[in-house]
Amino acid sequence: MSASTSRTTDVAGEKNQLRVGRLLKAHGLKGALKLELYTDNPERRFVPGAEFTLQVPESSEWHGKTITIRDYRVMNGSSVVFLHGVEDRTAAESLVKAILWMDEDDEVEDDAWYAHQLVGLDVVRDDTVIGRVLRVDHLPAQDLLIVKTADAEVMVPFVEAIVPSVDIPGHRIVVTPPAGLFEELPSADDSASE
Numbered sequence: 001m002s003a004s005t006s007r008t009t010d011v012a013g014e015k016n017q018l019r020v021g022r023l024l025k026a027h028g029l030k031g032a033l034k035l036e037l038y039t040d041n042p043e044r045r046f047v048p049g050a051e052f053t054l055q056v057p058e059s060s061e062w063h064g065k066t067i068t069i070r071d072y073r074v075m076n077g078s079s080v081v082f083l084h085g086v087e088d089r090t091a092a093e094s095l096v097k098a099i100l101w102m103d104e105d106d107e108v109e110d111d112a113w114y115a116h117q118l119v120g121l122d123v124v125r126d127d128t129v130i131g132r133v134l135r136v137d138h139l140p141a142q143d144l145l146i147v148k149t150a151d152a153e154v155m156v157p158f159v160e161a162i163v164p165s166v167d168i169p170g171h172r173i174v175v176t177p178p179a180g181l182f183e184e185l186p187s188a189d190d191s192a193s194e
Contacts, residue, residue, distance in 0.1 A: 017053065017101040019138060020045045026092035027080050033092050035079040035100075042079055045102065046072035055099035055138075062095060099138070113166060115143075122172045123147045123156075130182060133173065145173070154182055 021042075024034040039045050050069045056062045071082040086092055115136035123131040123145075131149040136158070143158040156162060156175060165174035 017103055018045075019055075019099060019101050020052070021079075021081075021100045023081075023095050023098045023100070025096055026089045027075070027078075029089050030082070031086040031088050031092045032080050032082050033086070033095060035081050037079055042072065046079075046081060048072075050102065052100040052102050054095075055101060056095075056097075060094070060098075062098060067095075067100075113168065117168050118145065118166070118173065120171075121166075121168075124172050124174050125177065125182070129172075130175075149182065156181065 018039070020037070020039040022036040022038065024036050026032070027034045035042075035046075046069050048069055048071060051066050052069075053066050054062050067086070068084040069081060070084050073080050073082075083095075086095065115138075118133050118136055121133045122129045123133060131147040131154065134146045134148045134153065137144040137146060137155070145156040145158050145163065147154045147156050156177065162177055162181075163173060163175055167173070
């Protein structure tokens with residue numbers, strides 16, 4: 001999975017759902033939308049008749065609604081969806097940035113976990129427990145693990161470069177964070193006075 005792909009798959013407090021895509025922009029005049037994939041298997045997820053819950057702002061006319069796939073295609077290397085009830089560019093533009101969720105199924109994709117599986121896991125750096133996962137925040141570009149340390153809550157991008165290993169049975173997540181993510185870095189003034 002790429003760094004921008006979701007590594008978690010459910011919305012906190014709701015029935016387990018898979019986050020499978022985000023609508024990027026209107027494509028053409030007939031209601032098509034370019035799609036950013038958060039799934040390794042788009043041909044299985046975006047079949048005609050597949051229904052998705054929309055994650056949109058409360059002010060959106062689409063808030064609380066679901067949409068159904070009319071067609072899925074790859075056009076010029078981009079994933080494109082056509083949705084029932086979205087017949088023109090204006091309607092498509094009203095859905096830009098919406099995140100698509102579908103009910104959990106039996107297929108869990110490689111390198112993906114449900115957020116509820118991660119909450120409470122120990123966060124380990126260099127074989128030392130440095131905190132515990134409080135929650136997972138789902139952002140358009142990537143998920144963030146919110147980690148409670150002894151001193152603070154730290155937002156950790158849930159990407160493979162920083163979180164290379166998730167061990168659900170071992171109740172731990174291994175992190176290799178960049179300098180300064182979990183600790184204060186010395187300032188230029190501190191090092192000059194030494």
